[in-house]
Amino acid sequence: MTPVEELSALLSGPSRVVMVASREVDLQSLAGSNDLVLLKIAEGSLAAGGRGGGFGERRVVMVAHFRYKEGECEKLVEINDEARASEFEVPYYVARMPLVLRDGKEAMGYGVVDEELVRELVTKLPKHSST
Numbered sequence: 001m002t003p004v005e006e007l008s009a010l011l012s013g014p015s016r017v018v019m020v021a022s023r024e025v026d027l028q029s030l031a032g033s034n035d036l037v038l039l040k041i042a043e044g045s046l047a048a049g050g051r052g053g054g055f056g057e058r059r060v061v062m063v064a065h066f067r068y069k070e071g072e073c074e075k076l077v078e079i080n081d082e083a084r085a086s087e088f089e090v091p092y093y094v095a096r097m098p099l100v101l102r103d104g105k106e107a108m109g110y111g112v113v114d115e116e117l118v119r120e121l122v123t124k125l126p127k128h129s130s131t
Contacts, residue, residue, distance in 0.1 A: 002073070003066060003073045003074050003075040004027055004030065004068065004073035004102050005102060006075065007027060007036070007038075007066050007073065007075070007102075008027050008101045008102040008103070010038055010040075010064070011025075011027075011038075011099055011101065011107065011109050012099075012101055012105075012107045012109075015040055015043070016040065016041040016043065016110070017038050017039065017040050017041070017109070017110070018038070018039045018041065018090050018091075018094050018110045018111055018112075019036055019037070019038055019039075019097075019099075019109055019110070019111035019112075020036070020037045020038075020039070020091065020111060020112055020114060020117050020118055020121060021034055021035070021036045021037075021111060021112075021113050021114075021118065022034050022035045022036075022113070022114075022115040022118045023113060023115070024097075024113060025097075025099045025100065025111075026100040027068070027073075027099070027100060027101050027102045028100050028101065028102060028103070028104045029071075029100075030068045030069075030070070030071045030072065030073055031070070031071075032069075032070070033067070033068065033069035033070070034067070034068050034069075035065070035066075035067050035118045035122065036065070036066045036067070036068075036118075037063065037064070037065050037118055037121045037122065037125075038062075038063065038064045038065075038066070039060045039062075039063055039088055039090055040060065040061050040062035040063075040064075040085075041058060041059065041060060041061070041090065042059040042060075042061045058089070058090045059086060060085045060086055060088045060089070060090060061082050061085050061086070062078070062079065062080050062085055063077070063078070063079040063084075063085050063088050063121075063125065064077065064078045064079075065077040065078075065121075065122060065125055076125075077125045077126060077127075079125070079126075087124065088121065088124065091112055091114070091117060093112060094110050094111060094112055095110070095111070095112065096108050096109070096110060097109060097110070097111050097112075097113070099111075
Protein backbone atom coordinates (compact mmCIF):
# COMPACT_ATOMS: atom_id res chain seq x y z
CA MET A 1 0.00 0.00 0.00
CA THR A 2 1.41 3.39 -0.97
CA PRO A 3 1.56 6.19 1.63
CA VAL A 4 -1.33 8.08 0.01
CA GLU A 5 -3.46 4.91 -0.07
CA GLU A 6 -2.66 4.27 3.59
CA LEU A 7 -3.51 7.86 4.48
CA SER A 8 -6.79 7.67 2.57
CA ALA A 9 -7.68 4.37 4.27
CA LEU A 10 -6.93 5.75 7.74
CA LEU A 11 -9.07 8.84 7.13
CA SER A 12 -12.02 6.94 5.67
CA GLY A 13 -11.80 3.70 7.67
CA PRO A 14 -13.78 2.54 10.67
CA SER A 15 -11.20 3.64 13.25
CA ARG A 16 -11.64 6.93 15.02
CA VAL A 17 -8.84 9.08 13.64
CA VAL A 18 -8.48 12.80 14.20
CA MET A 19 -6.50 14.69 11.60
CA VAL A 20 -4.52 17.84 12.29
CA ALA A 21 -3.51 19.40 8.96
CA SER A 22 -1.63 22.48 7.83
CA ARG A 23 -4.11 23.07 4.99
CA GLU A 24 -7.35 21.65 3.62
CA VAL A 25 -6.91 18.04 2.53
CA ASP A 26 -7.09 16.99 -1.13
CA LEU A 27 -5.54 13.54 -1.58
CA GLN A 28 -6.71 13.26 -5.18
CA SER A 29 -4.52 16.04 -6.57
CA LEU A 30 -1.88 16.25 -3.81
CA ALA A 31 -1.39 19.83 -5.02
CA GLY A 32 0.69 22.23 -2.98
CA SER A 33 2.17 20.98 0.26
CA ASN A 34 0.49 19.75 3.41
CA ASP A 35 1.57 18.17 6.67
CA LEU A 36 -0.93 15.90 8.41
CA VAL A 37 -0.65 14.44 11.87
CA LEU A 38 -3.15 11.66 12.52
CA LEU A 39 -4.19 10.79 16.07
CA LYS A 40 -5.96 7.44 16.40
CA ILE A 41 -8.26 7.36 19.41
CA ALA A 42 -8.80 4.30 21.60
CA GLU A 43 -11.88 2.26 20.85
CA GLY A 44 -13.95 1.10 23.75
CA SER A 45 -17.00 1.54 25.89
CA LEU A 46 -16.16 5.14 26.78
CA ALA A 47 -15.51 6.26 23.22
CA ALA A 48 -19.16 6.90 22.32
CA GLY A 49 -19.89 10.11 24.16
CA GLY A 50 -19.59 12.23 27.23
CA ARG A 51 -17.64 15.09 25.67
CA GLY A 52 -18.33 17.72 23.08
CA GLY A 53 -18.20 16.67 19.45
CA GLY A 54 -19.09 13.06 20.26
CA PHE A 55 -15.66 12.19 21.60
CA GLY A 56 -15.78 10.50 24.99
CA GLU A 57 -12.48 8.80 25.65
CA ARG A 58 -9.71 10.85 24.09
CA ARG A 59 -6.73 8.56 24.72
CA VAL A 60 -4.42 8.49 21.69
CA VAL A 61 -3.11 5.01 20.78
CA MET A 62 -1.34 5.75 17.47
CA VAL A 63 0.23 8.83 15.88
CA ALA A 64 1.33 9.15 12.25
CA HIS A 65 2.87 12.03 10.34
CA PHE A 66 2.30 12.26 6.59
CA ARG A 67 3.43 14.93 4.16
CA TYR A 68 2.45 15.53 0.58
CA LYS A 69 4.08 18.01 -1.73
CA GLU A 70 3.52 18.59 -5.45
CA GLY A 71 2.02 15.18 -6.14
CA GLU A 72 4.22 13.07 -3.87
CA CYS A 73 3.10 11.66 -0.51
CA GLU A 74 5.30 10.15 2.16
CA LYS A 75 4.79 8.74 5.62
CA LEU A 76 7.45 10.22 7.85
CA VAL A 77 6.70 8.76 11.28
CA GLU A 78 4.36 6.29 12.93
CA ILE A 79 4.14 5.67 16.67
CA ASN A 80 2.26 2.51 17.64
CA ASP A 81 3.56 2.32 21.19
CA GLU A 82 0.56 3.34 23.32
CA ALA A 83 2.76 4.76 26.09
CA ARG A 84 4.47 7.12 23.61
CA ALA A 85 1.28 7.87 21.69
CA SER A 86 -0.58 8.77 24.88
CA GLU A 87 1.78 11.77 25.24
CA PHE A 88 -0.28 13.40 22.46
CA GLU A 89 -3.65 15.00 23.11
CA VAL A 90 -6.61 15.46 20.83
CA PRO A 91 -7.40 19.18 20.40
CA TYR A 92 -10.68 20.21 22.01
CA TYR A 93 -11.75 22.22 18.97
CA VAL A 94 -11.98 19.26 16.58
CA ALA A 95 -14.82 19.54 14.07
CA ARG A 96 -16.26 17.56 11.18
CA MET A 97 -14.48 18.54 8.00
CA PRO A 98 -14.67 17.55 4.34
CA LEU A 99 -11.83 15.56 2.76
CA VAL A 100 -11.15 14.62 -0.85
CA LEU A 101 -9.84 11.05 -0.87
CA ARG A 102 -7.38 9.53 -3.34
CA ASP A 103 -10.17 8.11 -5.52
CA GLY A 104 -11.82 11.56 -5.73
CA LYS A 105 -14.66 10.71 -3.36
CA GLU A 106 -15.51 13.22 -0.70
CA ALA A 107 -15.71 12.10 2.90
CA MET A 108 -16.32 13.73 6.24
CA GLY A 109 -13.69 13.26 8.88
CA TYR A 110 -12.80 14.71 12.24
CA GLY A 111 -10.03 17.21 12.33
CA VAL A 112 -8.72 20.71 12.39
CA VAL A 113 -6.68 22.84 10.02
CA ASP A 114 -4.11 24.56 12.21
CA GLU A 115 -0.59 25.07 10.84
CA GLU A 116 0.81 26.12 14.22
CA LEU A 117 -0.58 23.05 15.97
CA VAL A 118 0.91 20.80 13.27
CA ARG A 119 4.33 22.36 13.87
CA GLU A 120 3.92 21.85 17.63
CA LEU A 121 2.95 18.18 17.21
CA VAL A 122 5.76 17.49 14.73
CA THR A 123 8.37 18.77 17.21
CA LYS A 124 7.21 16.04 19.65
CA LEU A 125 7.68 13.28 17.04
CA PRO A 126 10.89 11.34 16.44
CA LYS A 127 12.56 12.16 13.14
CA HIS A 128 11.67 9.80 10.25
CA SER A 129 11.09 6.51 12.08
CA SER A 130 8.42 4.05 13.10
CA THR A 131 8.01 2.66 16.60
